[in-house]
Amino acid sequence: MRIPCPHCGSRGHEEFAYYGDASLVRPDPATADAEQAFAEFVYLRDNPAGPHRELWYHAQGCQSWLVVERDTLTHEIRGAADVRSRAST
Amino acid sequence: MTVPTVPHQSARSAAGGLIDRSRPLRFRFDGRDFTGFAGDTLASALVANGVRLLGRSFKYHRPRGLLSAGPEEPNALVELRGGDRREPNTRATVAELFDGLEATSQNRWPSLGFDLLAVNRLLGPAFAAGFYYKTFMWPASFWERVYEPMIRRAAGLGRIATGPDPDSYEKAFAFCDLLVVGAGPAGLTAALAAARAGLRVLLAEEDFRPGGRLLGETRRVDGVGGADWVGRQVAELASLPNVRVMLRTSVFGSYDHGTFGAIERVNDHVPVPPPFEPRQRLWRIVARRCVLATGAIERPLLFADNDLPGVMLAGAARCYANRFAALAGRRVVVFADNDDAWRTAGDLGALGAEVVAVVDPRPLTHRPALPAGVEAITGTVRRALGGRSVRAVEVVGNGDVRRLDCDLVAMSGGWMPTLHLASHQGARPRWDEGRARFAPGSVPPGMGIAGAANGDFTTRAALASGAEAAVAAATALGRRAGQPPLPEVEPESDAHAPLWAVPASRRKCFVDFQNDVTVADVELAGREGFRSPELAKRYTTLGMATDQGKTANLNALALLAADRGQPIAATGTTTYRPPYVPVAIAALAGPHRGPDFRPTRLTAAHGWAVEQGAVFMEAGAWLRAQYFPQAGEPSWLESMTREVNATRRAVGVCDVSTLGKIDVQGPDACEFIERLYANGMRTLAVGRARYGIMLREDGMVLDDGTVSRLAEQRYLVTTTTANAVAVFQHMQLCHQVHWPTLDVQFVSVSDQWAQFSVAGPRSRDLLRTVVAPDHDLSNEALPFMAVAAVRLVDGTRARLFRISFSGEHAYEIAVPARAADGCIRALMRAGGPLGAAAYGLEALGAMRIEKGHVAGNELNGQTSAHDLGLGRLLSTKKDYIGAVMARRGALTDPARPRLVGFAPVDRSQRLGAGAHFVPVGAAGNAADDQGFMTSAAYSPTLGHWIGLGLLARGPERIGERVVALDLVRNRRVEVEVCNPAFVDPNGDRLRG
Amino acid sequence: MRYSILSVLGHALAGNRRWTPAWRDAAPQPHYDVVIVGGGGHGLATAYYLAKVHGVRRVAVVEKGYIGGGNVGRNTTIIRSNYLLPGNIPFYEWSLKLWEGLEQDINYNAMVSQRGVLNLYHSDAQRDAFVRRGNAMRLHGVDAELLDVAAIRRLAPFLDFDNARFPIRGGLLQRRGGTVRHDAVAWGYARAADRLGVDIVQNCEVTGIRCDHGRVAGVETTRGFIGAGRVGLACAGNSSRVAAMAGLRLPIESHVLQAFVSEALKPVIPCVITFGAGHFYVSQSDKGGLVFGGDIDGYNSYAQRGNLPTVEDVCEGGMALMPFIGRVRLLRSWGGIMDMSMDGSPIIDRTPVDGLYLNAGWCYGGFKATPASGWCFAHLLARDEPHPVATAYRLDRFAAGRLVDEKGQGPHPNRH
Amino acid sequence: MARGHDSLPAPGRGGRAGAEPGLIVRECAGLALASVLARRGALERASMAVRTAFGVDLPLAPRAADGRGVTFIWSGPAQWIAEFPAPVDVETVLAAALGDAAAICDQSHSRLVIDVTGPRVREVLAKGVPVDLHPDAFEVGDVAVTSAHHVGLQLRQLSVAPAYRLSVPRSYAGSFWTWLEHSAAEFGYEVLPSAGGQG
């Protein structure tokens, strides 16, 4: 697979480390149900067959964490963005 | 000029063909000497020499000759070369001839001509598909001892070499706009058209000669012979700077996003690769577009004993005749269901063969032209006759059954587009009933298909679709490409009406030639319910041989379709998988073998350690000094003991550069560190260091290390050697994904700094000699856990950390890597009079166990902080990674195995990591298992073995005795549970 | 009909014309006591033991494709019980025991071959871990032997002992481990289950799980609705997709693992061998092919095919370990979709939906588990309580922190 | 200083003998290097400071930019390597220029830096570098952060000739050289005396 790193350009996926579902957000530890929220965050996954937003880390390149939109059935990649771009605004 | 005298090649014609008669090549097959010519394959040279028996089949050991002239060959597998270069299962049809080539037939005993296992044939019916699932079960114990060894010996084909492969292999990357696979007329046209449009073109061809089918036919293109036309195209391609033609290169796999694997046989056509050159090169090709112009493979016909040597694909017979000027037989019967194969009569006749008849079941109104004297029979061949090769055929036709004597049956069931590479990503080809051929289904993005692979079987159509595919690729890449004018080609016919039916016969009629799968086997599979093609494949092993059913699969599908009363289109295919042709494992590994399997990381002081005669050991990617043997020390134990004693009594020096080191800066550096580590870090003052642990988000310990505050907004954190990469990645995740608003910057400085531990009561004295005199190293100025920037006496900038893994009064001194060699030498020079010793990992390990410090064996990902006695570190006042999950009851349960120390009750006994703890007097079964010894070492300080381990409720059981049971090493040692800090439990030495 | 030498010879004399299907190609009936989703090894074994051990015979196994087309038909056939943790060892040992009597039990030769499984180690830390494992096994009554380099040289002289980046320092051998002819397991269980009345329904994809008042009522399929008293999921790599039909999220990611076979060779590799310093393991099939594999590709996928870097990585491991295979050619590579769980261990448990049961999370190690998985899942389905050797495999262990994490990799499925 | 495992071997020819070596390689021994990481939201400020001090813009893509006495080499978003041709106190020099707009960290000793050129240099690099170095795709001043032969690699093109500067972590230097040497052997290679101070 080729991952289109927004910084480095298209690179083989072996340069990257995979981290799974990008939609998971680290819960607030201060809430009452934090333990359950963390248990779900840590252990449960949607694991869809089809479009999937997922985290890849460009370990052998620019060391950015990317959100890649990839289809788990076809491996087709719709796009990739730096994860920080979703926070910067 | 002297013409070399060339031994007679009985079946070679005096002229013609694409061989170089001025370059005779000697070779050997099964111990007999032969000669061929440059331009031959092993197969064509054997044909030229009249050799017909080339191998034995897998199961029945039936005699087998050549079926094809290409990569699809199922029968003619030989062992090539010898010694450690022996290559089993090499297809003679693609082995390029070279002078001195040695080949032997395989899977026969004692000889190819007389093979005892041919008796298997007599048992034929009992050996039908799946028989072993139904037998060999009684008595049960016989399977491993009797049946299986017997089956294994009988199975298998060639023999593997016994020593390491002596040749070298390479990998390389290639990038292009357009990859064209196959240099037949379609591929050549596509490559040229795309190149003219300015695309970067890579044309890969597995043959050593470009041209594809044109080389095997007598067709004229643009008024010249096919090979000459090819020559012109290749010359133009060679003149273009944006084209790279790669011959002897098979594209074997098509992977996601335009990535292709290809294997270049750089030196398989010479006896031994020249110096500095690899045998083969693996290419990873990244192509923006691809045109598949891989041609087509001819289908065999099904009739009784169709596997006899001398029964050959018609296109192969023409190829041997036209390209290699060799006749595969003298009396020929052509059996075909299509017009294309009728050419065989003329082509072979032109070389002097006697063509008896063309047998074709189609009631033809228009018959292709035949040379005079060749009879056209509307009918079928029912059976081939012969012993070790074909002598005659039985023909049913024109109302009767006749026997025609012949020594070659050139058969053709039409052509099957080679769509493997279009199918590797899961799309299956679609059966086109009207044209009786597979058509590409959905193809991978960016791929176009041209020529015979696209079902465009006439040369004219192949040229046209090649050009179209190139134009489409160029257009997709935003280039303008003109449709090139197409050359004149003499008319040809691809008319075809497939003959699937098989004459009823009790004799064997082969579908998969190599795996000996017959029509009866496929039918039996259907009868037993294995009707889906995938099940039938697995039950009969059809299509699972080295050729992957290239010639067998379609016939099998047709049989299954007939069995189910379905059209072929509804039956489906089996799955196409890489590699398209078998690829040597060494080539896929490339240079990554032996010592170069993975890189070796060396510390900056490695050269010094080598000079000291250090014994090294692997620590992840690093090589580290294990101990420094000196004269008179018979084993590591003595060396280690000396090193520890020197350290504990005077001073020891150890290279600890392999620790991960990360420089963390920024206004939020403090906050970031605080959230990463489980213990409080906010209060860490500038100039001080603190031990810290990081958890995973699930609450288990990730790693430990020290955090040093170098400045208000600058920290240096260290990680264990093993986890350096993982921790850095974890920190990036935390920063970029969880807390992107923190203003913190960090970077690895692991390679920038070398670091030496200087430990022992005289460590300060030793440091005094290398650190510039104006630095105050007193306890007051530099207390335990202090950090200072210093200069060495030679001016080098260094960092001094008063930290200790050994439990001694100790320091770690960090110097820029290029100063490491000088620094360690200076330390050891000055250390001599102080009684200093260099120590290695053995001593380091022993001292940390003496001190009760955890390391990799304890930080194994299965332990919580609580298990390791570090529970008190977990902050309750802040959020940090793992905070919430670490609180779960299951992780803090006092009944969990927890860290304690162990000493043998009989102090002379030795301990070993991995022993399990059971109660004294227990039998030693699962219920008794109470934990295990994580680490063990001989303690020079205490004079006996000690260990660390995880024991259920351990800390509550100090003083108890348990047994350390090491069943796999046959040891049973009674041990006393103790405090894990064996030496200086109160830390007086550290602070002194 | 019973299979035996006599039946084979008898049929041979009759031209093999009188064989009948090994199992009926059943059409789905409107209702069953138990519907098992997934005609892989686990589903078929479950059905067989339900019928045989528990007398539950109104059972259907519904399979979306052909039986054995999932991971049972694409794994590297290794069986062993050399596990580390107390939650695992008894279960896998029970499985090995069932393998040892399988052929006589189901009257099908699945070629259970106890040729030994040898795990090599290359460092002191690895040795310590193997000693720990070997001792854990021995405490549970499982066979384990620690071999030194000399013993390994005798067993496998062709390994790279002298020129390696990571020299071999020893190994842990389980002699009772070995291989089993994978397809035959599916077929043998199918035939045996069929003979006890189980319906095996192929080409029948479950597309929905119907519930009434929080209780399972049956499954929607491409061949219509099938009512069921209980539904058992044994869908391996597709577990999450099917569980999602009942609104469940699982502690599972689906990943692709590739496997490889070489051209057939005369026997050379005597046992299963795993490389401790790289991703490579190998055995030689009875047909002669070297069957080998390595690490997973590492990203979520349902595409059942892998990528080239992993192929290279595995072959690098192979060449580093046994450089004499260099000129042997790779014949075919393929992929399977695995249900990688958050601790690398399986789940055999009830679900929050009444009547819906789950058998999943087998990662790349579930083939060896086939008999015990079927046995324990049947037990759970029939009695509604976990089997004693499978009590660790509960769904709530994740949230509770009672993980069964053999490798200590934590909740990162692609690292197990 | 003795040549060690983390520098190139002594000057001379290796691999296939022939008229012209396919690859020419030379160690750049005397460089001073530093990581420069812009503070959050301070990209503009950092750029401005660099422009003022060194007369060049910080590259925002994988490029190298030559300033007065220093080259800034992109190594990730908002992250650069500053390369000085001769040993200097990089942290002081850069801190003076950038103030609190960036974190700066001395990396002068962290890498083996070599220049490669020669008629076959692209073919040699293609044996391990997974980046398209064809002139249509990679130009003078372009930078790639990647890995070759399992070793992290930073690469930039120095001239059309073509010539490239490669940099690898120093602990990997020996393994990297082994790979480069194997890859160049079929064309023949020459090691030149190192450029820069420490020769």
Ligand SMILES: Cc1cc2nc3c(=O)[nH]c(=O)nc-3n(C[C@H](O)[C@H](O)[C@H](O)COP(=O)(O)OP(=O)(O)OC[C@H]3O[C@@H](n4cnc5c(N)ncnc54)[C@H](O)[C@@H]3O)c2cc1C
């Ligand atoms: C390459 C590879 C190598 C492996 N090597 C080993 C090994 O050496 N040793 C070992 O112990 N394990 C190994 N494994 C793991 C092992 O194969 C699996 O864990 C095990 O086979 C899973 O159980 P199963 O046989 O029931 O799964 P499967 O055979 O996958 O069965 C699941 C079935 O469910 C069906 N299904 C899915 N969704 C639906 C639906 N909606 N409706 C109907 N049916 C559905 C599928 O079609 C499939 O047939 C390997 C796996 C792979 C991929």
Ligand SMILES: NC(=O)c1ccc[n+]([C@@H]2O[C@H](COP(=O)([O-])OP(=O)(O)OC[C@H]3O[C@@H](n4cnc5c(N)ncnc54)[C@H](O)[C@@H]3O)[C@@H](O)[C@H]2O)c1
């Ligand atoms: N009249 C008929 O019935 C009929 C049928 C089929 C083919 N043909 C003839 O065949 C020719 C078709 O031309 P074409 O160019 O499509 O095919 P071709 O067979 O001439 O060329 C295909 C080329 O691709 C190469 N190749 C195949 N797979 C490869 C791989 N994976 N990697 C590298 N190389 C690979 C082959 O070695 C071959 O040289 C025409 O001359 C046509 O007349 C005729």
Ligand SMILES: Cc1cc2nc3c(=O)[nH]c(=O)nc-3n(C[C@H](O)[C@H](O)[C@H](O)COP(=O)(O)O)c2cc1C
């Ligand atoms: C243990 C084992 C051995 C195999 N041996 C062969 C073989 O000798 N020849 C072959 O073509 N395929 C062999 N295969 C692979 C199958 O052809 C097939 O690729 C695999 O079962 C996956 O199915 P699929 O490729 O149809 O998806 C083997 C598979 C396994 C699991």
Ligand SMILES: [Zn+2]
């Ligand atoms: Zn990147």
